[in-house]
Amino acid sequence: MTRNDTDDYRFLFLNDVPLMDVRAPLEYSKGAFPGSVNLPIMNDAERQKVGTCYKQQGPEAATALGHQLVSGRNKAERLEAWQAFTREHPEGFLYCFRGGQRSGITQQWLAESGSPYPKVKGGYKALRRFLIDELEHNLQQTRFIVLGGKTGTGKTRLLHQVPANIDLEGLANHRGSSFGRRVGGQPSQICFENALSIAMMKQCAAGNNTLLLEDESRLIGRCSLPDNLREKMKQSELVQLEESLEYRVEITFEEYILENRQSCEQAYGEEEGYQSYASGLTDSLYRIRKRLGGVRYQELHDIVTQALEEEQATGDKSRHKKWITTLLRDYYDPMYEYQLTKKPKPVFRGDRSEIRDWLTTRMQ
Numbered sequence: 001m002t003r004n005d006t007d008d009y010r011f012l013f014l015n016d017v018p019l020m021d022v023r024a025p026l027e028y029s030k031g032a033f034p035g036s037v038n039l040p041i042m043n044d045a046e047r048q049k050v051g052t053c054y055k056q057q058g059p060e061a062a063t064a065l066g067h068q069l070v071s072g073r074n075k076a077e078r079l080e081a082w083q084a085f086t087r088e089h090p091e092g093f094l095y096c097f098r099g100g101q102r103s104g105i106t107q108q109w110l111a112e113s114g115s116p117y118p119k120v121k122g123g124y125k126a127l128r129r130f131l132i133d134e135l136e137h138n139l140q141q142t143r144f145i146v147l148g149g150k151t152g153t154g155k156t157r158l159l160h161q162v163p164a165n166i167d168l169e170g171l172a173n174h175r176g177s178s179f180g181r182r183v184g185g186q187p188s189q190i191c192f193e194n195a196l197s198i199a200m201m202k203q204c205a206a207g208n209n210t211l212l213l214e215d216e217s218r219l220i221g222r223c224s225l226p227d228n229l230r231e232k233m234k235q236s237e238l239v240q241l242e243e244s245l246e247y248r249v250e251i252t253f254e255e256y257i258l259e260n261r262q263s264c265e266q267a268y269g270e271e272e273g274y275q276s277y278a279s280g281l282t283d284s285l286y287r288i289r290k291r292l293g294g295v296r297y298q299e300l301h302d303i304v305t306q307a308l309e310e311e312q313a314t315g316d317k318s319r320h321k322k323w324i325t326t327l328l329r330d331y332y333d334p335m336y337e338y339q340l341t342k343k344p345k346p347v348f349r350g351d352r353s354e355i356r357d358w359l360t361t362r363m364q
Helices: 009-014 025-030 044-057 059-069 072-088 101-112 123-141 155-159 168-172 189-205 227-234 245-268 270-287 294-314 320-340 352-362
Strands: 019-021 036-038 093-095 143-149 210-214 237-241 348-350
Touching (some): 009 189, 019 072, 025 044, 044 059, 072 101, 093 101, 123 227, 143 227, 155 210, 155 352, 168 189, 237 352, 270 294, 294 320
Parallel strands (some): 143 237, 237 348
16 A cells, blocks of 8 residues: 655654655765664765756756666665665655655655655655754743752763653763763764754653753763753753762763773774773873863873773773772862852752652652
8 A cells, every 4th residue: 555745744753753864875964863764866976966967057967967877786776775675664754855856756766666655745854844843842831850960970860760851961972071972973963953852842742841851061072952952951940969979989980981891892892892992081081181280180091091901901990980089079070069150059959869759749
């Protein structure tokens, strides 16, 4: 049964409908949607040639050139990839930039091969516009509670214990601090904004009108919070998670040492993964050397190096706790205390258990 093209963008995003993006790889890398797969009708070089031809000779010549470039084996390989997608995702849709010629030709070739497949009306441009407008609307309709606390208090862990949350660091694939880089790198700014809007939309659709977010600065790594979101967070209630230094050292050790090394080795293999993990620690420390000052930086660098050498030689990772303790107490804590003077007074302070109990009544 042939399905119709759609402009029900809300349905697509709320249901994580598989999407086949036939734009060129460069377009896709600048901005796409969670779960979409890039299976371009033209690669970047072919698209550039067709674009130049369009400007110099007009649309008919550009279309003819496109068919010439994507023919024979090229066409067969791309059609085969599209057919595989349609078989794997019979409930999905395809799109190009505006829902015009490229998606139309893709549909035509699929139909001629016996695999008709629907497209998204308006394409990427309409989907992106919908998400921008939807985020603005949902921000106006939603109340936030912002969860603050010093580095290592376990804010993200507590966040995930509350179903009505938006995990900004998860969407940005970054822990937010100088040592916060994660395996896989960060999404583009547009991809981050798209994922954020979808996450908000899903929470609102579930009837969650009060959401918990972590207190973040303007940048999470290289991903920038949208201005309207930042403004909303500034006006929201702030709750402060407070834990002992010893507890925070353990949390930081688990995340930056144990989990980080495991992620690197799972992604790159044992040897290359260890090197990625080790260089990530030293590179992160180097990036804050000016704020640390020369003497303190060198002291911490020596401790990190010794900890890595001992870890490599004996498997004992406990020496890392020494530099983590120093960094939390002497670098992150004073910086957080200073930032706190610029924020509204927290409406509640407590440890993870007390905060959780407070949130239970406050978010009903």
